[in-house]
Amino acid sequence: MTSTHRTPRGPILVIDEDASVINTYAPHLEACGYEVMTARDGHAATQLIAVNPPDLIISELRTPAMDGHSFFRHLQRRWPEIPVIVTSTTCEPTEVVACLRKGASDFLIKPLKNMDMLSLSVSRALREIKLKHQNQRYKELLEQRVSRSSEELKTTNRYLTELNRRLTEVVDSSRRLSSCVTIESFGTRLLEEFSHHLDASGGSLYIAGQEGLRLVHCLDGGHAPGLISYPVAKSSPFGYALYRKEPVLIGDIRNEGALRPSGYGGYHNGSFVIFPLQNQEGKPFGLVSLHGKKRPPFVNQDREVGGLLASYSSETLRAVRAMEALSKSEEKYKLAALTASDLISEWSPATDDLVWFGNIDAVIGSAPETRPTTMEAWLSLIHPDDRQRIADTYRNKTHCATAAPMDYRVRHLSHGWRHFRERTTTLRSKGGATKVLRACNDITREKNAEEERIIFELKMQHAQKLESLGIIAGGIAHDFNNILMAVLGHADIALEEVEGNPGPQKALNSIVTAGKRATELARQLLVYSGKGKLETSIVNVNTLVSDMMSLIEVSVSKKVRILFHPGRHTPHIEGNLSQLRQVVLNLLTNASQAIGNASGQIEIRTGKVFCTRSDLDACSMPVRPDVDAPLPEATYTFIDIDDTGCGMDATTRNKLFDPFYTTKKTGTGLGMAAVLGIIRQLRGTMTVDSTPGVGTHIRVLLPASLAAVENRKQPEAPPTEKPIRQQGGLILIADDEEPVRKISQRMVEKLGFSVISAKDGREAVSLYKAHRQKIRCVILDMTMPGLSGSEALDQIRIVNPSAKAIIASGYGSAPSESDLAADDSCSYLQKPYQISELKQVLREMLNGSGLPAKPE
The missing domain is CATH 3.40.50.2300 (Response regulator)
Known part of the structure; x- marks a missing residue:
């Protein structure tokens, strides 16, 4: 193997006070194609090495002025990379061991009867040092690749963390907006929140009126018109946003051929983002426009964050408009309440009368005779955990003109609980009577959507982490296999060259054994990443487990009792037999280790079960979005493993399938990761139920197959190896x-x-x-x-x-x-x-x- 970073070849230095030895070694090495330098003692050798470092040193153990041991220590301090072959007339084992421990590549006994031993030792030492240099370069290359992949993951994590922070702030902003009671105050606060979240210096809020879009508030006055008449041109940014009914991001208006700029010359740059405000039917009734990005231009994350704030704002603005209309006159607020989509009611604290001006029956499932007409009846419908808080608010805030919005749950008479958000305004007549106006929004859909979003984001982050680890694992395994290809190949060839030499053969066989173990590790990584090669067949699950019982009993603790309950009608499955054995053995090994040195029991059950969509969605195995297709509702073959071990807490269960995660001191962390990869390839899934101190239940679900198991043929005697016909070419x-x-x-x-x-x-x-x-x-x-x-x-x-x-x-x-x-x-x-x-x-x-x- 030729290195891509090869340096010019140096000479071989021979050190011996005996001139006849030098005169024997030098011609033989030169005949083998090596350049040779000579020295009579250690001091002379040191001076030569400082001027022209050799590729290899052949040194007599007993040299004048500086003996071999002192010379070794000197070499290790100054030139540790140069290999040394020691020659000596002594064959004392202590001397040989001492030299080899100090770093000698070989030890030859003089006189050499066959000079081929010298050339063989030299070539082997040079090859070993070359392999060390190459392995170091492979290691550095692999570390660089892993570092790049790690940096990409960190960048993605920073993006998601920043987006989550901004979305959390948007939720806080929506609460602050809920305290506004007039359109003007709402517009001022809304633009302040948009400016803060999107880092913008300019912007405006328009609300639809009879004649056109009316300006409510502007951050940088002097350019925004007070009224944009109908129809709003579709070629304008505002008209385009109202036509699209979705947020519009414009990187630079000067590069948009289809949109016409307004002509205002005071913009810092041409980047805009516009958010339509829509009612419950999806019809726009206003819009928010932001410009003057302090660090232009606006980006997609600004569009996502602003879109969420606009959605919250639309809901709040509808309530504010209704409350403002109600505060002007009783007739107007009654008319608005009857036509509004939100529930409006009037409560008289003196008489406890509660009058509704909206379709309360449709919202809570009541009938005219069961409709709550007193505050006491309304409070009885509120969730017990919220009831006292709402009652205290009504009692303490009736003297206030406005009260902070309240979120609580109300019982639907037929369909569980609904989420409400209520805003109240207290009105006093000239005679001193008090009435409380209540605007209630049914926010059940928004609450459910927010909870689903949070759950989805958590699943997405976990799946992305596992997917990224899978990509890294596959890449590492690929590069690792290439490295092992070179190591095992050279070891194979070296074994042929040293045939009949037990010492080198033993060392090379150890290299081959270690290489094969590393190959198995790479294959586990490939299985986890989903890139392992599978040769499948029809497998009888009961026979599979029965055949493994003797192996299982040897693999687990003697104190653990194993019970196998095969299902009578367990369907066959299609899969790779050796990998299915690996799944069962890994799960049983984990169960045994969970029990430890204590007495315990492991039960194995097989059978069949029909899984519905809800059953499959409730499984514990992580799903990769846009990669793993949903599993079909069908009959599945199950393998249950129950143990009485220590169990797992929530943290361990969440990291169960992460590669390299282990709770054992000697574990690799690839057992459950390999199980995950195998089951994914077989289009199956798993459920994991575990309680600390009680035990763990694991169910593996694999698609049932109706095909019959092929009859196993008796193994035939291995045929005599045939030579390759027409050798050569x-x-x-x-x-x-x-x-x-x-x-x-x-x-x-x-x-x-x-x-x-x-x-x-x-x-x-x-x-x-x-x-x-x-x-x-x-x-x-x-x-x-x-x-x-x-x-x-x-x-x-x-x-x-x-x-x-x-x-x-x-x-x-x-x-x-x-x-x-x-x-x-x-x-x-x-x-x-x-x-x-x-x-x-x-x-x-x-x-x-x-x-x-x-x-x-």
Whole structure:
């Protein structure tokens, strides 16, 4: 593998006081292509290294003036990156161990009977240091990518936090607007609130009248006309907003060809935002216009925040207009009350008479004989939690001209509770009699909408967080698989080169084992992100759990009793058998760990259940908006797992499916995240009920299948490995990752083929066109810039419809199963793959029927 940041190659320094040793080592190393420097002791070597640092040092343990141990300490302080091979006539184990602990790459016993041992040790040490440098670069690259993704998430979070803060302030503004009792005072306060929330210096409020739009208030007087006559031209910003019946955002009026500016020259910039005020039927009765953005222009978030404030304002302004009309004359307010959509009533405290001037029966479901005609009867309909507060307000505020708005709940005689907002004004006649005018708004719809909005926002934020983590997990797994491809590939090749040498073989086998464990971790990340490859079959759930019982009993504590209650008519399901085992085993392992060292019980049940829409909506598994389609109402196969463990609190339940979240000291936090990814791919869901100190109940719901389980064939003896027919020929490899491309090339060359490589899909197509007569097979990476592997293969098939191809991917997302089944000249290879897997796939491709003859 060739690094993209390669530095000029340096020499090898040989240190030995014995000139015959130097005269033996130097010619052999020079014959192997290395440049050689020599020194007789440690001091001379230090001076040479300071002038021309070597790639590698071969040093005698016993040197005059400065022994090998002192020399090692000096090297570690000044040049820790230079590998050292120690030579010595002594073979004392303590000496060997001491040198290796101090950082020596190898220890050779003199005299060397075979100089090939020296060249092998040198090449291995240089290769190891090169791999360390490359791994460090891969680590830095991965950290950079994770940092960029993290910054994007932080930016989104800051945006949502700012929007939530502004919306919260809008709710506070609506309460302040509710205290206004005249159109003029309302207009002044309304523009002040808009100016504050939208950071605007100018604006105006217009209300529809008989002749046109009448100016109620203006923040920057001198340019807004007092009356805009009907009809309002649609080509004007106001007319356009009234015609659209929705907020209008204009970034720069000078760039709007369809809208005509007013001609006023005092604007700081041409950015506007206009909000129509609408009645309950959706008809505009006024508008608010804002300009003079202090930091122009207005943005979409200003439009959203202002639109919500305009919606609140419309409701409040309707009540203010009604109250203003009522305060002018009794006849006028009665007429207004009878035609208004809100409830208006008059209460006489002296007699407790309550007279209604609106359709009270339609609002609370009463009849003329059950209609509340006294305040006592009205208070009996108010929710018990609100009743005393409202009664105290009536008793204490009857001497006030106006009272603050009151929100409370009123019982509908047939359909539960309704939310009301009431404003009161006290009038006194010349004779001293007191009457209280009450305007009541039914705000049930707004209250329910606000509660639904809050719940939706919480679900949206949680789903966005999980979706973002899924994207990051998939990207990390893809890059991780490419890195593991290089590590495992080089380890495979190195194992062949050191065959018969137990020491290096053991170390390399450890590398392969660790690499395979890392591969499993990457596959769990791919499953969580929804990009894992699944091969499905029809599975009998009862048989699945029964076959796992012996494994389950070994995996859980000996103090835990496991009971399995299989359902008699449990439907089959379609899924990947190994991943379904992983789901069951992960859930049972969590249940056992929740019980801990205490005695406890785990019960497993299977069966079928029909799930309605409300049942599915109540499930605990998070849903990704615009990604996960709603699950259908249907019959589902369930797997229930109940334990008597410690249970989970609300915080743990909310973070249950988050990747890398764990309450265990040694956990990875990927168990439940992998379960989530598997169940999502199977179009299922889960419910989780848990009480701290009592236990946990988990139900997995998977779509039931009516298909029968295929009979399992007895495993046959593995066939004798067949060689690849017509060994040799040219293979084309295309991959945008150079380390992967290089190690794939070495693997294919080890199998006896010639190789040409391309760094992307376009270059692969071009090379295939140039060498089509010689190329026997192409190996294409699934995800490449420009042309993907599938797209490149489509263009290659135009040149040669029978071209043999292998698609490789680190995402685990293969071409569709139907495509692979119909195309026997295309196969799939999951990264990271080893040389044995590559050999198997190449054998299947090149030993098939209809292959062209081997090129001469």
